Amino acid sequence: MKDIKIFGPGCPKCKTLHQNTIEAVKLAGIEANITKVEDIMEMMKYNVLTTPVLMIDGVMKVKGRVADVNEIRSLIA
């Protein structure tokens, strides 16, 4: 079970990344726990500087941009 976190205060880019991730997980057919982190304090714990961030199992894979469904699929595979 993969642990996926998306950091973003709720801007359009962050929402797109969140949706793309849900889509990618569905397509990849894996089990994953997706959480969206909107709290700034929480973000600071992880040293997030540019949003949105896609974190998979504790590693920041995408920073400051939106990744498309295919890219996320290859990251979680």
Place this chain on the structure above:
Amino acid sequence: MFDWLERSAEWLVRSVFGIAAQTRGGDALVFFFYDTVKILILLFLITAVMGVVNSYFPVERVRNFLSRNRLFGLEYLLASVFGAITPFCSCSSVPLFIGFVKGGIPLGVTLAFLITSPLVNEVALAIFLGMFGVKTTVIYATSGILLGTLGGMVLGRLKLDRYLTPWVQEVLHGAQQEGEMEAEPRSLIQRMPDILREARDIIKGVFWYIILGIGIGALMHGFIPTGFFESYISKDNPLAVPMAVLLGVPMYSNAAGVLPIIQVFVQKGVPIGTAIAFMMAVIGLSIPEATLLKKVMMWKLIAIYFGVVAFFIILSGYIFNIIL
């Protein structure tokens, strides 16, 4: 460089749409096609070049650098330059602000970064280049960076830390130099796909703003007589610049939406300094920005921040009117 494009736009409107280019509608249409394509080409080139530059200075590295080095005042200039080369996204400004302050970077230096970031960025530069040429673009970029530097220095002097929201002050006390979290080095060739993808995303993000901005600009270009604004706003009116800035502060648009309209203002007789001051106020300061900053700053600090930045925008408006 773009003669071929202007000729193709004229040909397209005349032959394909069957409208004579000299009519008002034809003129507006040629302007629309020509500007749109030219700006999209420039936008792609500049975002790619800035992407390459930026890939050498990711924001984590910038933060670590500014956090470790005290450079006798030069850090304000550096923060401002870094602000210019970092792609701007308004929703990143709060995490970025906290991240900088948490890394022990002084408030003034952090603000220098934050002032320049929206003013000078790849989108603004590309459109500027397409509309006003190289000289004006260089002067704009330089003055934007200086504005951030001076603004940061002044704000740094004012001892404003006590006007940060309480939880940020706590972060400030626990501040420490940070050095971890740097990505493993990759060669430029390895980074290139990411850079190009990001360039594509940036263009996608502003595409409709550009079309809309140029569309409105083209209509104004075709239908407002040359010199129309001159009778209202002239160089001789000393209040024109502050008025333009006061008008621009509450408004918000990104560079892509507002610049095509500014270009028409200038063509129709608004002094360029006044127009640029208006544009800087629109993209650099806004009510949405203030509400975002409310999370980290008390109203008093936001007011001082906006006041100082607006002052320097007005100043650069006057300077632009003198030298351009």
